[in-house]
Amino acid sequence: MMNPGMELDLGWVQKTTINLPAVERRAATLRTRRTVKKSWQAAWLLRAVTCIDLTTLSGDDTSSNVSRLCYKAKHPIRDDLLKAMGMEDAGIEVGAVCVYSSRVPEAIKYLKQAGGSSIPVASVATGFPAGQTPLETRVEEIRRAIKMGAREIDIVISRTKALQGDWQGVYDEIKVCKEACGADVHMKTILGTGDLGTLTNVYKASLVAMMAGSDFIKTSTGKEGVNATLPVGLVMVRAIRDYYHKTGVKVGFKPAGGIRSAKDSCTWLALMKEELGDEWMKNDLFRIGASSLLTDIERQLYHFVYGRYAAAHQLPLA
Amino acid sequence: MAASVSVPERKSEVKRIFENMEYGPAPEASNVAKAWLQQHDNALGHFIGGKWVKPENRKTYDTCSPATGEVLASTTQGEEEDVNNAVSCAKEAFKSWSQLPPHSRARYLYAIARNVQKHHRLIAVMEALDNGKSIRETRDCDIPLVARHFYHHAGWAQLSDTEMRGWKPIGVVGAIVPWNFPLMLLTWKVCPALAMGNTVVLKPATFTRLSALLFAEICHEAGLPPGVFNVVTGNGAFGSKLAMHPDVDKVAFTGSTPVGQTLRRLTAGTGKKLSLELGGKSPVIVMENADLDSTVEGIVDAIYFNQGQVCSAGSKLIVQENIYDDLIARLKERMSHFRLGHSLDKGIDVGAVVSKQQLATITEFVEEAKVEGAEVFHAPVPVPQTGLFYPPTLITKVQTVSRVVREEIFGPVLVALPFRTAKEAQSIGNNTNYGLAASVWSDHLPTALELAISIKAGSVWVNCHNLFDAAAGFGGYRESGFGRDGGKEGLFEYVRPAWEERPRPECKEIDVKSFGSTFGGSIMPAPGQGQPTANDVQQNGIRLPKVDHTYKVYYGGAQKRPDGCYSRPIYAINKQIAAYVGDSNRKDVRNAVEAAHKAAPGWGKRAAHNRAQIVYYMAENLEMRRSEVANRLTQLTGESLESSMREVDLSIQRLFYWGAYADKFGGSVQETQLYGCTVCIREPVGVIGIACPDQNPLLAFVSLFAPAVIRANCVVIIPSERHPIPALDFYQVFDTSDLPGGVVNILSGGRDHVTKYLVEHQNVEAMWYFGSAEGSKFVEHSSAENVKRTWVNYGIQRDWSDPDQGQGEEFLYHATQCKNIWMPMGVTYAN
Structure with a gap:
């Protein structure tokens, strides 16, 4: 379901404050209150795999590594492991492949070659990562990426406007982007939380992004100093919950940047389960933006199946 | 292919969980904890004098896991003999432990902290098993706090000579702790007790004895000398026996308010120190x-x-x-x-x-x-x-x-x-x-x-x-108890002034119901009980009767006729009646307490500087009357004029001393592990009832009201019963020193009679009593009703002119209660 958005409600945006130390306390115990072991751990890790936006966003991206990434997207976990867990027919593949817009055509091509056309290609757009380009060119990027076949667009908000308290401006720009995405393309809005200064701003930016029609809100570009941390995630999912209670619309959440360990991925899933509920544990409402995470998950699953820890060279490189 | 352990039985399970994303079991293994219990044949005795002690013919209590009902081990129901054994071991150990250099004690406490960390998981599992609380909490909260407490108090042990100068250990501490944080709360008693040089006999709660016993063994392995820390197990009555043992010098209790009240009554008048950490409705x-x-x-x-x-x-x-x-x-x-x-x-x-x-x-x-x-x-x-x-x-x-x-x-x-x-x-x-x-x-x-x-x-x-x-x-405040666990403020529960010996009052039996209840019980408030003092003046060669001077009671900043309208004779040293003073009753107490409460909020909000100024001003005004007051003291007490002058001068000094402390004891920043600020504020206790002794009728009066009022308390004070006049004369000093009405209220009369109504008044927060052993017992006993803080002398005099005894930290301790305010800070989470 797409988020139709709503009028900007500045009264709501302005009234909330977020208390960082209290948020941090909750975030700290989230890791220790919940844990999954054995079959539960394996199942949860497989679910995490299906929520990964397998990502490469580098200046040196070429067809070689994009193609490797796309094949891995279709075959994220070794067949023998899936078979041992009885999951060979469960269609385990990642949630999306996420690239720069110039790499979209080849990503689509390689996914097709790998038999993974069902996997959407997500493109970052709008002057990623800084968003410091004119609005017209940002919107044009969206249009072109879609034209080239991207089914999901990850935009960035203007941190400039957010830091200046121009929430109307932030709202208007996101709305324009949403219109450019149209009805069929999922729009994920990156808040660049590491740049926002306060968790109160993170909450406000989350609300504004949802009011403007974002289908997902996403923590960060992976390029800020601090990326997806649990306190930030907690504030964003609470905003999603508030928005849902007010509008009945379910907006998705995507933490991105810095999530590298299998255990982390389970913690993020637990965060979704605890704060939002089981519905938010599927890839239509939850994504993890990551690149190296998959390797650690595969290692854990190897251990679950064989009772031994794998060497890195035993697992296919992404 | 490296390995080949296939897991067919898990196949359908993984798929099912992948669909429903449920949580599964994540059990912590209990095998090591159970092996430790088996090592003791699942039957535990006491741990006394560095050894397991399992006396014969004791009843046992099976301790169970509340989560399943599974019996974990049998434990011993101790009897009086076991208390005697443990206390005598602790008493013996005290001789050397208390004499150890602080650095040695610090090393022992440090070693215990280290050993707790070495066995962290085992202790956490044992605690979770026995109590029913989650392993997450024992692992992440209880046990880390135990280790932290020992590290922190290893530091206090190290610094005790300098930081606690003027104080000394008490002796044997009887500690009684509850089942909700079995190990953590015992640590809160044991750490300060050992750091300050005391030895301990601990009775854990019936439901949760295992971690205490395990911990005793760990302390022993850490090298703690035998007898310094002993654990005995038994029922509630057994706990009372421990508290009542004559060689237990202090009882430290955490638990319910009713049990705390019982302990207060049991130990009343014995000279034992007591700290109570009780219930709450926070x-x-x-x-x-x-x-x-x-x-x-x-x-x-x-x-x-x-x-x-x-x-x-x-x-x-x-x-x-x-x-x-x-x-x-x-x-x-x-x-x-x-x-x-x-x-x-x-x-x-x-x-x-x-x-x-x-x-x-x-x-x-x-x-x-x-x-x-x-x-x-x-x-x-x-x-x-x-x-x-x-x-x-x-x-x-x-x-x-x-x-x-x-x-x-x-x-x-x-x-x-x-x-x-x-x-x-x-x-x-x-x-x-x-x-x-x-x-x-x-x-x-x-x-x-x-x-x-x-x-x-x-x-x-x-x-x-x-x-x-x-x-x-x-x-706590109020019925949540008194005394503090932790921080420097907590150390004072485990020390006594260096000059003081453990009081062992020879106390007559008292009837709590009737004690002090008879009005006029000590002296009848009636004429005809002696010769009045010569009462005339010469004016231009003509003899005139002196203008009559009436001493009233003083509350709310005004002299009031006593409610009963009775006056009692006060005798000078020559046995003649020096004056009649108001004989206060229950209603005067009621009125004075009301006046004190009315004054308290305003007095508390005054700047400390202002309170200091007022007390200095009292000194100024007292000095103006120096010889007049000294003469009267001599006339009343028969002390030499020189000695009376000294008493007046010392009183002036003491006012200066306490004036100085008005703005120098407000609290401190506590170095907790919080990112932010933990502030200890030494708040006033509230309205304090004070009964003054008969010796040094001026100096003792000043020494008692001044520390109370400079720390923003309001007092209802009973001056010396025998010599109340110096205190009553003082209300003219109050009136000329800008002291707001109601801050100091003076009720003359029978000490024990007025004390009775003060200590029984639910809105009086503390009672300081300097009178008889019996009166002290009564005060402590009666204070249990609303868990008042008390300070009594057990009938033992102190030398008010000695600065060690007549002023100092002990007075500040009694005049304040610590509130710790925790203020986490932070807005910066990223750039």
């Missing part, structure tokens, strides 16, 4: 400008932590009316995510409650609320069918009249009430017999701070709840 105050989702998590920490079996549990949620519905809705949604289960499951929030009795009590409270028409919301989550589980519960539609709002439930049950303004929040928050803790939720600094100051409780958490640390004393 408010969680939520203002409209709080971060509501974070507040909800804070409420979880406040009331559902340890199944609500926490003395400082935030069990009374009071929420500003305009956010009440929103907060309650958020809380209910949060409660739907709780997981209840076996204490050794790493993924649970709420474990089993400790015992069947406890479960029954909780159930009874909630059922009663239902009958009253309250709305009861149980967390809509699965509750294990076996084991002693009670679901997290929220009660709404109740008011201050309900028992669930007023009394401590000690379970996962929260009551919620709305309020309108911060002022009302303060009134509702303080509308309780207890005063252990509170939390304040507001992102508005002036609001949060004012509430934190105005709530009468020993710990106030701002935007958090149930944070503990060795560097911040924990303990």
Whole structure:
């Protein structure tokens, strides 16, 4: 379901404050209150795999590594492991492949070659990562990426406007982007939380992004100093919950940047389960933006199946 | 292909879980804990003098896991002989332990901290098994705090010569601790006791003896000399025997208010020191400008932590009316995510409650609320069918009249009430017999701070709840007890002034009901009991009778005729009647206490500088009357004029001394592990009743009222019964020194008679009594009713002219109570 958005409600945006130390306390115990072991751990890790936006966003991206990434997207976990867990027919593949817009055509091509056309290609757009380009060119990027076949667009908000308290401006720009995405393309809005200064701003930016029609809100570009941390995630999912209670619309959440360990991925899933509920544990409402995470998950699953820890060279490189 | 362990049985399981994304079991292994119990044949004795002691012919008590009912081990029901054995070991060990250099004691405490960390997991598992609380809590909270406490107090041991100069150890400490944090709370007693050079006999709670016994063995292995720390097990009566043992010099107790009261009465008049950390009904105050989702998590920490079996549990949620519905809705949604289960499951929030009795009590409270028409919301989550589980519960539609709002439930049950303004929040928050803790939720600094100051409780958490640390004393106001566990403030519970010996009063039996109750019991307030002093003056060669001087009682800043309109004769040294003074009764006490309470808020808000100025001004005015006052002292007491002059001069000095302390004892910043600020504020105790001794009728009076008032208390003071006139003359000094009315109130009369009504007054927060051994016993006994703080002399005189005895830290300790305010800080999380 797409988020139709709503009028900007500045009264709501302005009234909330977020208390960082209290948020941090909750975030700290989230890791220790919940844990999954054995079959539960394996199942949860497989679910995490299906929520990964397998990502490469580098200046040196070429067809070689994009193609490797796309094949891995279709075959994220070794067949023998899936078979041992009885999951060979469960269609385990990642949630999306996420690239720069110039790499979209080849990503689509390689996914097709790998038999993974069902996997959407997500493109970052709008002057990623800084968003410091004119609005017209940002919107044009969206249009072109879609034209080239991207089914999901990850935009960035203007941190400039957010830091200046121009929430109307932030709202208007996101709305324009949403219109450019149209009805069929999922729009994920990156808040660049590491740049926002306060968790109160993170909450406000989350609300504004949802009011403007974002289908997902996403923590960060992976390029800020601090990326997806649990306190930030907690504030964003609470905003999603508030928005849902007010509008009945379910907006998705995507933490991105810095999530590298299998255990982390389970913690993020637990965060979704605890704060939002089981519905938010599927890839239509939850994504993890990551690149190296998959390797650690595969290692854990190897251990679950064989009772031994794998060497890195035993697992296919992404 | 490297390995080939296939897992066919898990195949369908993984698929099923992948679909439903449920949580599964995450058990912590208990094999090491059970092996330790087996090493002791699952039958544990006492640990006395560095050895396991299993006397013959003792009854046993089987300790069970509340999560399953499984019997873990049998433990010993001790008898008097075992108490005697343990106390004599501790007494023997005290001889050398107390003489060790501080550095040696520091090394022992440090070694215990290290050894606790070495066996962290084992202790955590044992505690979770035996208590029913979750392994997550024992692992992440209880045991780390135990280690932290020992490290911190290793430091106090090291520094005791300098930081605690003028104080010395007490002797043998009898410690009695409850079952909710079995090891952590015993640590809170043992650490300061050992650091200050005392030895300990500990009685753990019946339900939870295992961790204490395990810990005793760990201490022994850490090299602690035999007899320094002993553990004996037994029932409640056995605990009383420990408390009453003549060689136990101090009783340290954490537990329920009724048991604390019993201990107060039992030990009354014995000269034993006592500290009580008792129950609570702590408010969680939520203002409209709080971060509501974070507040909800804070409420979880406040009331559902340890199944609500926490003395400082935030069990009374009071929420500003305009956010009440929103907060309650958020809380209910949060409660739907709780997981209840076996204490050794790493993924649970709420474990089993400790015992069947406890479960029954909780159930009874909630059922009663239902009958009253309250709305009861149980967390809509699965509750294990076996084991002693009670679901997290929220009660709404109740008011201050309900028992669930007023009394401590000690379970996962929260009551919620709305309020309108911060002022009302303060009134509702303080509308309780207890005063252990509170939390304040507001992102508005002036609001949060004012509430934190105005709530009468020993710990106030701002935007958090149930944070503990060795560097911040924990303990209560009101019926939550007295004394502090932790921080420098906690050390004073385990020391006595270096000049003082353990009082062992020869106390006659007293009848608590009738003690001091007869008006005019000591001297009849009537004429005809002696020769009046010559009473004339010469004017221009003509003899005239002196203008009659009437001594009245003094309260609310004015001289008042005593309610009974009786006057008692006061004799000079020549046996002649020097004057008649007002003979106060119960109603004078009532009026004076009322006047004191009226003055207290204003006096407390005065700048400390201003309080100092007033006391200095008293000194100035007293010096103007120096020879007049000295002459009168001599006339009354028969001391030489020189000696009386010295008493006046010392009184002036003492006023200066206390004036100096008016703005130099307000508190300190505590170095806890909190990122932010933990501030210890030494608040006034409140209204203090003081009964002065007969010796040094001026100096003792000044030495007692001055420290109280400079620390912002108001006092109702009974001057020396024999020589009240110097104190009564002093009200002219008060009146000329800008002292606000009601801060010092003077009631002359029979010491024990007036004391009786002061100590029985529920709105008097402390009683200082310097009179007879019997009176001291009465004061301590009677104070139990509302757990007043007391300071009594057991009939033993002190030398008021000696600065060690007549002034100093001991007075400040009695004139203040510590409140620790926890203020987390932070807005920076990234760039």
